[in-house]
Amino acid sequence: MTKNKTFLGVPVARPKVGFFELSSCEGCQLQLLNNEATLLDFLSLVEIVRFREGMKEASDEYEIAFVEGSVTRADEEERLKNIREKARIVVALGSCACFGGVNQLKNRFHDLEWVKKEVYGSFPIETQEVKPLSAVIKVDLEIYGCPIKKEEVERIVTALVLGEEIHHPQYPVCMECKARENICLFDLGEPCLGPVTRAGCDAWCPSNRLGCWGCRGPAPEANLTRLQIIMAERGISQERMIDRLECFGGFAGFVADIRVKKEEAK
Amino acid sequence: MLFKVFPVGELIRLFEILSADRIVGPVKKGEDQHGHSLYDFDVVHDFAELRLDYTQTIHSAKNYFLPYREDLCTFTFQDAAGAGGDETGGSGDGQGRPNAAGARDGGSGDWQKEVDYGVYAPLVLFGLHPCDINALNKLDKVLLGGRYPNPFYGEKRANMFIVGHSCNPQPFCFCKSMGTDSAIRGFDLFLTRMDDLYFAEVLSSRAFHLLEQIDCREPDSREHRRYLNEMAVKESLFVAHVDTSDLTKILDLEFQAPVWKEWGEKCLSCGTCAQVCPTCYCYGVEEHVDMDLNHGRKEKKLYSCNLLDFAVVAGGHNFRPESHTRLKYRYYHKHRGFVEAFEESLCVGCGRCGQSCLARITVPEVIASVRASK
Ligand code: SF4
Numbered sequence: 001m002t003k004n005k006t007f008l009g010v011p012v013a014r015p016k017v018g019f020f021e022l023s024s025c026e027g028c029q030l031q032l033l034n035n036e037a038t039l040l041d042f043l044s045l046v047e048i049v050r051f052r053e054g055m056k057e058a059s060d061e062y063e064i065a066f067v068e069g070s071v072t073r074a075d076e077e078e079r080l081k082n083i084r085e086k087a088r089i090v091v092a093l094g095s096c097a098c099f100g101g102v103n104q105l106k107n108r109f110h111d112l113e114w115v116k117k118e119v120y121g122s123f124p125i126e127t128q129e130v131k132p133l134s135a136v137i138k139v140d141l142e143i144y145g146c147p148i149k150k151e152e153v154e155r156i157v158t159a160l161v162l163g164e165e166i167h168h169p170q171y172p173v174c175m176e177c178k179a180r181e182n183i184c185l186f187d188l189g190e191p192c193l194g195p196v197t198r199a200g201c202d203a204w205c206p207s208n209r210l211g212c213w214g215c216r217g218p219a220p221e222a223n224l225t226r227l228q229i230i231m232a233e234r235g236i237s238q239e240r241m242i243d244r245l246e247c248f249g250g251f252a253g254f255v256a257d258i259r260v261k262k263e264e265a266k
Numbered sequence: 267m268l269f270k271v272f273p274v275g276e277l278i279r280l281f282e283i284l285s286a287d288r289i290v291g292p293v294k295k296g297e298d299q300h301g302h303s304l305y306d307f308d309v310v311h312d313f314a315e316l317r318l319d320y321t322q323t324i325h326s327a328k329n330y331f332l333p334y335r336e337d338l339c340t341f342t343f344q345d346a347a348g349a350g351g352d353e354t355g356g357s358g359d360g361q362g363r364p365n366a367a368g369a370r371d372g373g374s375g376d377w378q379k380e381v382d383y384g385v386y387a388p389l390v391l392f393g394l395h396p397c398d399i400n401a402l403n404k405l406d407k408v409l410l411g412g413r414y415p416n417p418f419y420g421e422k423r424a425n426m427f428i429v430g431h432s433c434n435p436q437p438f439c440f441c442k443s444m445g446t447d448s449a450i451r452g453f454d455l456f457l458t459r460m461d462d463l464y465f466a467e468v469l470s471s472r473a474f475h476l477l478e479q480i481d482c483r484e485p486d487s488r489e490h491r492r493y494l495n496e497m498a499v500k501e502s503l504f505v506a507h508v509d510t511s512d513l514t515k516i517l518d519l520e521f522q523a524p525v526w527k528e529w530g531e532k533c534l535s536c537g538t539c540a541q542v543c544p545t546c547y548c549y550g551v552e553e554h555v556d557m558d559l560n561h562g563r564k565e566k567k568l569y570s571c572n573l574l575d576f577a578v579v580a581g582g583h584n585f586r587p588e589s590h591t592r593l594k595y596r597y598y599h600k601h602r603g604f605v606e607a608f609e610e611s612l613c614v615g616c617g618r619c620g621q622s623c624l625a626r627i628t629v630p631e632v633i634a635s636v637r638a639s640k
């Protein structure tokens with residue numbers, strides 16, 4: 001199983017891979033361990049030298065670093081820079097790493113000291129404004145989702161190993177939602193960010209009758225202007241919409257714009 | 267065409283005879299927030315689930331003949347020298363995939379290509395409205411009529427029995443404008459409900475023999491008139507219209523009309539309109555290699571001209587980067603290009619795209635706005 005593989009008769013290198021976590025729930029890494037059926041194939045395709053969720057040993061020899069989580073402390077910045085120096089390819093794994101994720105919700109409070117006190121009480125810890133990996137280092141590849149979709153990671157890892165180009169869907173979640181013939185959440189009077197959110201999750205939430213919360217961030221062409229009209233026409237308040245847009249950090253820029261416009265209108 | 271009549275109560279017998287095959291028909295999927303029923307096509311096991319009184323289904327029935335996703339072929343790589351296996355040997359995956367159509371020797375090692383058209387049992391489409399029957403007729407022209415017929419579609423079509431059913435025109439239906447409000451071919455049997463009777467149009471011998479098995483007779487002249495009367499009532503119910511006169515020319519003249527930009531600003535580039543449309547057949551193909559490197563597949567996915575990367579070509583150039591240019595092409599394909607090629611529009615006026623579009627972009631409004639351009 002540890003022998004090198006071939007594809008169509010051509011030997012395929014088995015890259016050394018490390019998994020790292022910054023501030024996160026480690027749920028994305030757990031996703032990878034979830035599907036036993038393909039785990040062995042995964043392990044024969046790459047050589048995992050570091051994976052806290054799955055093994056004790058840890059090596060610093062890796063070509064590809066999958067980094068989960070967002071940056072919330074100075075020591076994490078240092079660790080991340082260190083990883084960048086060692087790895088040929090740094091992959092941001094999951095929405096925390098890509099946009100800050102749920103963690104960045106605290107950024108909307110102006111007084112971080114107050115947040116710290118509310119959360120940690122008399123056990124203060126060092127914490128700063130939440131940043132995605134790309135605010136600290138150059139990121140080569142982003143894998144979106146909270147959590148990531150295991151099938152998607154497997155597809156991407158296979159492509160990396162075979163040296164193929166990696167494509168993310170350019171369309172929003174609605175496209176996949178329609179292919180699953182779901183009832184649209186808006187018909188049920190519920191909000192959904194599917195029309196502006198990057199697909200790839202196979203419309204995970206709408207297929208379970210939950211509106212999309214935008215965990216994969218904006219589609220490359222996200223018509224936020226129209227989204228606001230869609231929500232307003234259906235009597236969904238702007239605050240409710242903003243709550244959703246803010247949840248994972250992918251829409252931070254848009255939310256800031258909306259807030260500025262709101263202030264100006266006052 | 268042969269005509270028959272039978273009592274409404276006999277329909278369940280028809281259904282039961284046909285249910286030896288897989289029956290797909292309209293069923294209720296739920297209710298919207300205002301309590302209106304929502305319908306879609308699905309496999310029907312029980313006659314009671316079949317809702318022939320349906321208004322319009324959210325999605326067309328195309329998933330059953332033009333699936334949203336479909337594997338065009340799968341590959342198994344088996345190489346004595348180790349292709350896809352460990353370098354030290356091992357012959358293939360041992361999963362013993364059948365030696366299917368198209369299997370070939372791949373030269374240095376063995377690789378097999380397997381093609382599966384995805385037809386395992388005959389299909390009965392029970393309760394299609396005229397718009398959807400006409401949609402199939404149009405798809406046939408494109409997908410079967412050309413030089414390279416599509417075998418995936420063709421196999422499914424060849425194993426299909428179609429029972430049409432009369433409809434209740436909805437406020438968004440404009441099939442009458444598109445000339446698709448009645449079906450004259452493309453079905454085996456077409457049923458028009460006349461209170462306690464079904465007026466049946468019989469097009470195939472299979473349908474003829476099917477009717478022999480139920481309580482059925484020739485209509486009399488009074489029933490002919492009742493049928494014509496039903497047609498007249500239906501005609502009177504249409505609200506939405508599209509003026510198609512000289513439309514191909516007007517679309518050419520108005521290619522640069524500013525209204526396209528206005529619609530483009532509204533559009534979410536979400537592809538919903540194409541997904542729910544019974545005649546949108548554009549697609550993309552992706553190749554996947556399984557993680558074991560022993561298997562691969564080519565997957566076809568229905569795509570939409572409204573999607574951002576629809577017109578991206580090798581090298582990365584996007585011929586239609588702006589949403590209005592993409593939206594426009596959906597209309598040009600339906601109402602101009604197809605008309606020039608086949609002397610009929612590709613749109614059957616089912617209204618689904620407008621009903622599902624969250625940006626409220628509807629065909630009658632778009633066409634009217636283009637016609638009104640100054
Ligand atoms: S439920 Fe959400 S993702 Fe699905 S079609 Fe409606 S808006 Fe789009």
Ligand code: SF4
Binds near residue numbers: 145173201203213214
């Ligand atoms: S539907 Fe939206 S929130 Fe749910 S997994 Fe997909 S992108 Fe994330």
Ligand code: SF4
Binds near residue numbers: 533534622625626
């Ligand atoms: S026209 Fe409507 S349904 Fe079609 S892509 Fe645009 S917003 Fe989506």
Ligand code: SF4
Binds near residue numbers: 543600612616
């Ligand atoms: S374009 Fe719209 S109205 Fe025309 S056939 Fe397609 S879904 Fe129906």
